[in-house]
Amino acid sequence: FTLSLFFLFQGWYWGALTSIEARQILNQTTEGTFLIRDSSNPEYLLTLSVKTSSGPAHLRIEYNEGKFGFDSVVLAKPKLKNFEDVVDLIQHYVLLSKSAQTAHDQSLAPVTKDTVIHLKLTKPLYIATPSLQHLCRIIINKSTKAIQELPLPARLKKYLLEYPFHL
Structure with missing residues (x-):
């Protein structure tokens, strides 16, 4: 499973990285830099860790009824799209971020218990240099x-x- 994820994400899947380790790595990057890692919550497979304007944030990716999407509070869920695979999910938000940048706006992502996260995904952080x-x-x-x-x-x-x- 891990090798197939590494192949699919082509180097921006970091595996069993903790949220603290992801935060330390992303603190050294620019806003919009992201990576995929294993979720520390056993109810989820993966987490997107991304550098936001207020520091690193972590969004759980849920798998429900054969589709992947971001975990969010119930009120925001109908506004979020679900995808056949994780790369399509991430790619959607990267393209949305690029559209929002040209419109001088921010793309809305999941609402967690405490906050609305304006998700800006600009570049994956590779664990190793791609070929x-x-x-x-x-x-x-x-x-x-x-x-x-x-x-x-x-x-x-x-x-x-x-x-x-x-x-």
Whole structure:
């Protein structure tokens, strides 16, 4: 399970990192930097840790009825989208953050018991430097959705399609 998560997140899944360790790591980064780690709460698999304007925050990711979404208080849940996989969830909020930046606004995310978190996700924090091959795949995937139409060998198209995300 851990190896498949590492492959899926391509280096921004940090595994069994505690919230304190995540906070220490994210304190050294800029606002919007994020990572995925194992949740310390046994009811959840994963947690998104992100550097916000007020410091690092941790949002639990829940898996419910075959979909992933952020845990939130009941009133905010209907406003939050759910996704087939965690990368799509994170990618949605990255794109929302970029849209909000151009509109000089902030994207609303989950409401925890104490606060509303304005979620700004700009870049994943890699545990190790991704390969040049993977970085090129991300750039190509950002540039086109028509991978099959590119003048590339079938093997390369297959590689590009294995990770169709922009992060």
